[in-house]
Amino acid sequence: LPCFCLRGRGSEAITAMADDEDLWDALEGEAPAPPPPDDDTPPPPTPPPEPSGPPPPPSAPVGSGAPPPPPAEECEICSGKLYVSERSGLCLTCRFKNGNPFLPAKDLLAWTMLKMQANNHLTVQLRGVIEFRTGRLPAGHSVEVRVLRVDAPEWRFDQCHSWPAGISLFVEDRRVLLKKPDEDDQTPPGPLDISNCIVRAPGDLAGLPMKVSAAVTAKKSEQWALGLVLIEPMGKMDMVCRHIIKKVQAKQMPEEDRKRLDLERIFAWVTAHRPDRVSKKDTLRNVEPPVMKLTCCTSLMRISLATRGPMCDHLQCFDLESYIHTMRSIPPKHAWCCPICDRPAPLHRLRLDAFAQSVIDATEPNVTEVLVADTGAWEVSAVDEPMDDDSSEDDGPPIPRKPTMVDLQQAALNLGRAFSAPSSRLPAQAPQASPPPRRSRSPKRKDKDKGKKEESEVDKKRENWEKLQGIAKPEEPKEETRFGWLPENAHCSKCEKSVVDKGGVYCGRKRPNGEYVGCFEEICWKCMNKANKKEFGSVKTSKTEFSSLGPEAWWMHEKCMSAEDKKEYFGESDEDDGKKKDASDDEGGTFAWL
Secondary structure, three states: OEEEEEOOOHHHHEEEOOOOOHHHHHHHOOOOOOOOOOOOOOOOOOOOOOOOOOOOOOOOOOOOOOOOOOEEEOOOOOOOEOOOOOOOOOHHHHHHHHOOOOOEEEEEEEEEOEEEEEEEEEOOOOOOOOOOOOOOOOOOEEEEEEEEOOOOHHHHHHHOOOOOOOOEEEEEOOOEEEOOOOOOOOOOOEEEEEEEHHHOOOOOOOOOEEEEEEEEEEOOOOOOEEEEEEOOOOHHHHHHHHHHHHHHHHHHHHOHHHHHHHHHHHHHHHHHHOOOHHOOOOOOOOOOOOEEEEEEEOOOOEEEOOOEOOOOOOOOOOHHHHHHHHOOOOOOHHHOOOOOOOOEEOHHOOOOHHHHHHHHOOOOOOEEEEEOOOOOEEEEEEEEEOOOOOOOOOOOOOOOOOHHHHHHHHHHHHOOOOOOOOOOOOOHHHOOOOOOOOOOOHHHHHHHHHHHHHHHHHHHHHHHHHHHOOOOOOOOOOOOOOOOOOOOOOOOOEEEEEEEOOOEEEEEEOOOOHHHHHHEHHHHHHHOOOOOHHHOOOOOOOOOHHOOOOOOOOEOOHHHOHHHHHHHHHOOHOOOOOOOOHHHHHHOOOOEEE
């Protein structure tokens, strides 16, 4: 079989065996195929010209029906020519080296395209890879076999390692991996570590090369590539995460440019999701105002470094450090996807959100949500309330103490009376707690109450957002019209306790001309009974008296009454009596308060 040598970056020799014209065309492009041999001895091949840069990926095999490679572009990492992987923006060499950011490759030792149903060979020179004294890899280093789908059907497989349907891998004469297409997938989920196979005699200057061969089974239309990469130690996960964050920050645009683009994106998003422009006939209308949460959806913690993907147009961001930790153990199907919209978010394309970061830096740590207008104005809409600590246990009854000198002197002054120990020695019995009020256990009622509460919160947020957006209608001053009985759950203006229905009265009345007068304070019956003359004056009432006055009954403080109100309250026929009604002369009603 004809043999040729292709040299790449770093003067490493990559030797491949070709057994037909298709593989030769794949590696040589448009170079003419070698002439067939006349005898059993294969003629020496003509070496191709040495490229100036790294070897580009070969074109599709002849007759495979694959489309021609896209126009050359620049790789987003090495700035080399981009022949494939236009979805991820990385060349094939960078895909091998940066496919796993948690184990980045120090060097790409060798790579080759895999021919289906044929033996594919690689010869790797180990000089400079293994140590001279030990004949092994340096401490912490390893060599991995990575396989990539060149024509990946989805962008997320551009960077991830994946095995073909069937593969048989040999290192020297030792089989290290066997996967049959018809059997269950028993191969490791990630790349294969072959560090144990790289052992040479100590002091060997020549360093025998390592031979790797592979045979794969896949569809004819698929293109696969196999590469050997040298991995260097990266330390603990925290160090790796900080290293990745620094790389992401180094690739960002200036903050002013990023903030300008963020404001344009916010304007487009808020304009498309304004709840005031949705018809009420739409059953699936959006009633939630545009909000941005300051907690990460992956860690449920406050965002420290706001990040989003290049194709994300939503307001919500995620935390960069939490995103990196999550991607370490996530399945390949969901790897390097935005956790909010599931769009591509690879590391080399992540964008730091300048607007969201400015909001995070300007708010308190307990703020969890803000309302956002299309102009970029924002307002706090939710905070994290601290939970009451009910875990403290009762210390129990007080421990009896010994009588002090003061107690003994006090006992001596009792003049022969029986000495009694201090009251603190005997623990006082705790009053029995009244049984809690019975509540309905019906799930329908709980769901109904919960739904009402959520609707009220949404309505309040929407009102605040309309004010922030500048589209809220000016509120007309409301005229107080409260008088008569207190409704259920009203709060007394004095004791601030909630009352039941008819648990008190308002200070106010409706005059015959339709005018409402009074201070409109809410007074429960208990505060009415306890109030002195200085607070309420001499005009007081009770529940029994108020009930007897009919549905148009009213009451007011004496200081809130005018001469006309007093005349109406005491009655015109009682002028000679001159006495005002006093609640103390009443039989005294029962007070309804909670």
